[in-house]
Amino acid sequence: MNPSKPFVTAAIAFSLGLCPALSSAQSAPVVDMSAAAPTVAITGGKLLTITHGVIENGTIVLSGGKIAAVGTADSVKIPDGAQIVDAKGMTVYPGLIDSETNLGLSEIEADDASNDLVETSDEIFPNMHVYDAFHAETEHIPITRLNGITNAIVAPASDDSLPGQDIFIQLAGRDRDQMILGKDVALPMNFSGEQRRRGNGGVKFPSTRMGLASQLRQTFIDAQAYAAAKAEYQTKLAKWQKGDKKEPAPTEPKIDLKSEALLPYLRGEKPVVLAAYEGYEIEVDMQIAQEFHLKVILNHVTHSQEILDKIAAYKVPVIVGPIYDFPAANERYDSVFTLPAELSKRGVKIAFSSAGGSSGNPGGFERNLPYAAGYAVAYGLPYDEALKAITLNPAEMWGVADKLGSLDAGKLANVVIANGDPLDVRTDVKQVYIEGHAIPMVSRQTRLRDEYSK
Amino acid sequence: MPAGSFALAQSTPPHDIVIANATVMTVTHGTVEHGSVWIHDGKIAGYGATVNAPADAVKIDASGKYLTPGIIDPHSHSALNNDVNEATSPVTPSMMMIDAFDNRDKALYQALAGGVTTELLLHGSANMIGGQAVVIKNKFGLSRDAMLFPNAPRSIKFASGENPKRVYGSRGQLPSTRMGNFEVMRQAFEDAKVYMAKWDDYNAKVAKGEKDAVKPAVDLKLEALADVLRGKLYVQIHCYRADEFLTEEAIAKEYGYKIRAFHHALEMYKVGDKIAPTGTAIATFADWWGYKDEAWDAIPWNAVMSMHQGIRVALKSDSNDYIRRLNQEAGKMVRYGGATEEEALRMITLNPAWIIGVDDHVGSIDTGKDADLVIWNMDPLSTYARAEKVYIDGDLFFDSSLSGFGTTHFSGVMHDASGNGNDDADGEGGN
Numbered sequence A: 001m002n003p004s005k006p007f008v009t010a011a012i013a014f015s016l017g018l019c020p021a022l023s024s025a026q027s028a029p030v031v032d033m034s035a036a037a038p039t040v041a042i043t044g045g046k047l048l049t050i051t052h053g054v055i056e057n058g059t060i061v062l063s064g065g066k067i068a069a070v071g072t073a074d075s076v077k078i079p080d081g082a083q084i085v086d087a088k089g090m091t092v093y094p095g096l097i098d099s100e101t102n103l104g105l106s107e108i109e110a111d112d113a114s115n116d117l118v119e120t121s122d123e124i125f126p127n128m129h130v131y132d133a134f135h136a137e138t139e140h141i142p143i144t145r146l147n148g149i150t151n152a153i154v155a156p157a158s159d160d161s162l163p164g165q166d167i168f169i170q171l172a173g174r175d176r177d178q179m180i181l182g183k184d185v186a187l188p189m190n191f192s193g194e195q196r197r198r199g200n201g202g203v204k205f206p207s208t209r210m211g212l213a214s215q216l217r218q219t220f221i222d223a224q225a226y227a228a229a230k231a232e233y234q235t236k237l238a239k240w241q242k243g244d245k246k247e248p249a250p251t252e253p254k255i256d257l258k259s260e261a262l263l264p265y266l267r268g269e270k271p272v273v274l275a276a277y278e279g280y281e282i283e284v285d286m287q288i289a290q291e292f293h294l295k296v297i298l299n300h301v302t303h304s305q306e307i308l309d310k311i312a313a314y315k316v317p318v319i320v321g322p323i324y325d326f327p328a329a330n331e332r333y334d335s336v337f338t339l340p341a342e343l344s345k346r347g348v349k350i351a352f353s354s355a356g357g358s359s360g361n362p363g364g365f366e367r368n369l370p371y372a373a374g375y376a377v378a379y380g381l382p383y384d385e386a387l388k389a390i391t392l393n394p395a396e397m398w399g400v401a402d403k404l405g406s407l408d409a410g411k412l413a414n415v416v417i418a419n420g421d422p423l424d425v426r427t428d429v430k431q432v433y434i435e436g437h438a439i440p441m442v443s444r445q446t447r448l449r450d451e452y453s454k
Numbered sequence B: 001m002p003a004g005s006f007a008l009a010q011s012t013p014p015h016d017i018v019i020a021n022a023t024v025m026t027v028t029h030g031t032v033e034h035g036s037v038w039i040h041d042g043k044i045a046g047y048g049a050t051v052n053a054p055a056d057a058v059k060i061d062a063s064g065k066y067l068t069p070g071i072i073d074p075h076s077h078s079a080l081n082n083d084v085n086e087a088t089s090p091v092t093p094s095m096m097m098i099d100a101f102d103n104r105d106k107a108l109y110q111a112l113a114g115g116v117t118t119e120l121l122l123h124g125s126a127n128m129i130g131g132q133a134v135v136i137k138n139k140f141g142l143s144r145d146a147m148l149f150p151n152a153p154r155s156i157k158f159a160s161g162e163n164p165k166r167v168y169g170s171r172g173q174l175p176s177t178r179m180g181n182f183e184v185m186r187q188a189f190e191d192a193k194v195y196m197a198k199w200d201d202y203n204a205k206v207a208k209g210e211k212d213a214v215k216p217a218v219d220l221k222l223e224a225l226a227d228v229l230r231g232k233l234y235v236q237i238h239c240y241r242a243d244e245f246l247t248e249e250a251i252a253k254e255y256g257y258k259i260r261a262f263h264h265a266l267e268m269y270k271v272g273d274k275i276a277p278t279g280t281a282i283a284t285f286a287d288w289w290g291y292k293d294e295a296w297d298a299i300p301w302n303a304v305m306s307m308h309q310g311i312r313v314a315l316k317s318d319s320n321d322y323i324r325r326l327n328q329e330a331g332k333m334v335r336y337g338g339a340t341e342e343e344a345l346r347m348i349t350l351n352p353a354w355i356i357g358v359d360d361h362v363g364s365i366d367t368g369k370d371a372d373l374v375i376w377n378m379d380p381l382s383t384y385a386r387a388e389k390v391y392i393d394g395d396l397f398f399d400s401s402l403s404g405f406g407t408t409h410f411s412g413v414m415h416d417a418s419g420n421g422n423d424d425a426d427g428e429g430g431n
Helices: A005-017 A140-145 A209-242 A257-266 A279-291 A305-314 A339-345 A366-378 A383-388 A392-397 A444-451 B106-112 B162-169 B178-207 B220-229 B242-255 B268-278 B302-308 B322-335 B341-346 B350-356
Strands: A040-048 A054-063 A066-072 A083-086 A091-094 A096-101 A149-154 A167-170 A180-182 A187-190 A271-278 A295-303 A318-320 A415-418 A429-434 A437-439 B016-025 B031-040 B043-048 B058-061 B066-069 B071-076 B116-121 B129-132 B134-137 B155-158 B234-239 B259-264 B281-284 B313-315 B373-376 B387-392 B395-399
Touching: A040 A415, A096 A366, A096 A392, A140 A149, A140 A366, A140 A444, A149 A366, A187 A257, A187 A279, A209 A257, A209 A279, A271 A279, A279 A295, A279 A305, A295 A305, A295 A339, A305 A339, A318 A339, A339 A383, A366 A383, A366 B322, B016 B341, B016 B373, B071 B259, B071 B322, B071 B350, B106 B116, B106 B322, B116 B322, B116 B350, B162 B178, B178 B220, B178 B242, B234 B242, B234 B350, B242 B259, B242 B268, B259 B268, B268 B302, B281 B302, B281 B350, B302 B313, B313 B322, B313 B350, B322 B341
Parallel strands: A040 A083, A040 A091, A096 A149, A187 A271, A271 A295, A295 A318, B016 B058, B016 B066, B071 B116, B155 B234, B234 B259, B259 B281, B281 B313
Antiparallel strands: A040 A054, A054 A066, A091 A415, A149 A167, A167 A180, A415 A429, A429 A437, B016 B031, B031 B043, B066 B373, B116 B134, B129 B155, B373 B387, B387 B395
């Protein structure tokens, strides 16, 4: 049997019907999410549901952009008129979620004109909004989604202590409004040597971790004072409005965008993503977060082996990695590879991202997200936990578990069909659906391949 | 962990070892299920369903395991303590990487644990003509001299494209364009020809018995360039773009040297049919792309498409990270272009061995070759594969079942050059 055959028809229909300009080796196809999503029944595949086990020879029905039904072949009724996709011999799983990327903030890393990664004139920029720079038409997104990644956090680069607020996206849409599912969904708070101002232009404050910590505390104290001043104004205003108004009205405090941006985080309404690598950095960063009652997601923790029990005791989720971060000299070769397993064993909810680490290069290719999860399995992480760490766990961490992260009726129809285990490097992804739309399995790279294969 | 606690006695390995009951992936002669490999005095003495080893051979039961030749990385900058680029002149052919080689760098250990047994340690790509490489066997824990690959051919690193023009252009120097890049190279070879002519003239006079012949001065730089023209050095060229492969081949033809391999070579798929007849190989990435302008047209099918166009293809790391899992990079070739498992494995064993010029000794499981072998917990092309035991010249250098580092010959303290092992550790001449 030719495993790619069931998809040929759909791909041709798409290229003829909706995408007439496929011959150019330039930009990737545009997917308009406002068009009606068809009713599709994917039959015969091995369904990795995440929430209720593996269903062999399962059927999943996508309708109106959502999952309408999931189950064994004999338990799911296929609606009349549904397009049938034969997934016999295939594995079907929910779209993968990457918990930290720079998608749309950088096209060619070495080309500064294409980078909108982070403002570095200050260390405290909670008022920077990734949605203001997000380039929806980046070529990185079509290339990434072809490997089954359907959703991602986009974060600023980590050069600042508070570099700005993240967005949560889906990797399809004709413009940024269709792609951005959530604005200002989280605030990275970075605490590693990287934020120290020791650049080529000379040293300035904060040039040490003492400076970074002090500056962060002052920032949150200022924001608390700002919140108090606003509350006081509201009280005075209410009193004034009820009174005889002979006194002049109270003066409204001047809007301070930085403090204003921090208010939802001080109220614990949204997560702060604390990024640190070394155990002692995590302890300092957590101390600050606890002082200000922040809702925390930990990030990286790649050199925290000596405080894993303490991390577990924090009872916060962890984006672990990159697991390709290098062990320190005189550490065992697998001391970072085993970290996801060690955290998971301690009951920590983990997620993975494709973001790079403390030592520069590792990470960076978003499409390879599932392989990090797979490599963690090689070093002891249970397979189901690895899969959850790129599906349901991040969906819960980013507050979208009602819509994403598993094959369950009612969730968005972000579904992937592949010819094998999603975590294995040899597996080929055959079809990706985002909100029920069959994504053309075409990118700038497949077009170059096809042009030069003629 | 206390330094030195893993110092094991450096006993000589047994004369005869048989690794039995493994799935033996020979690379050259297919895969033998439930096969054995017989090691005699550090060489492969036989392999197959059965072997004729003496009765007292030490038997290693590898039931359920996979056995492959050691992985070979034809492009590494590990263990050079960040002395990768002598970026003070675009032509530095007399730089010897062996003079920066630090045999206690942790990157060597981490690569060993990933099954890497041979590495070509190259100069960086800041210069059009960089320095001369060193070839090592990854016998981590042994002395510098004991880690050198015996009698390996000499290689020299050339570069092209963005890195040289950026490094020198940013200083207001030549070259700042690809035109400048190639002209700097031509000038270097013209200088070398004059130098060679002087020496030829002198040697001819001496041969004729002319007593008053004046011996020319020895110039290390020109001597190295002359050795390129004399065909004594394997030329390894950092090169990304299709047009530049063609230019490099034209210059090589003009000056009469051969190019052993293009490194990176991300656009080879565009002109593979034209390059194949030259015999030049490539050492490429599996799926890196887009990090710089000249990597913008990179596609993950490049390796397999180039292979089908007749190019000898190797995968390489250029990274202290990826060198630890080149087996997975090879696994990706099964997906991107449909390489067979043997073709994929050849890209990290026999083909890089050819690029380095040591394929007579390593790179496959063949009788007479060095017993550089890796025992894997499962098919090495799987995401879940781990190197369990690594043998070099029949001697066990890594065993993941041991506590501590898992090393058998290392004691003391590892060094840490920091950085990621790309050749842009100093911000110049990146990949």
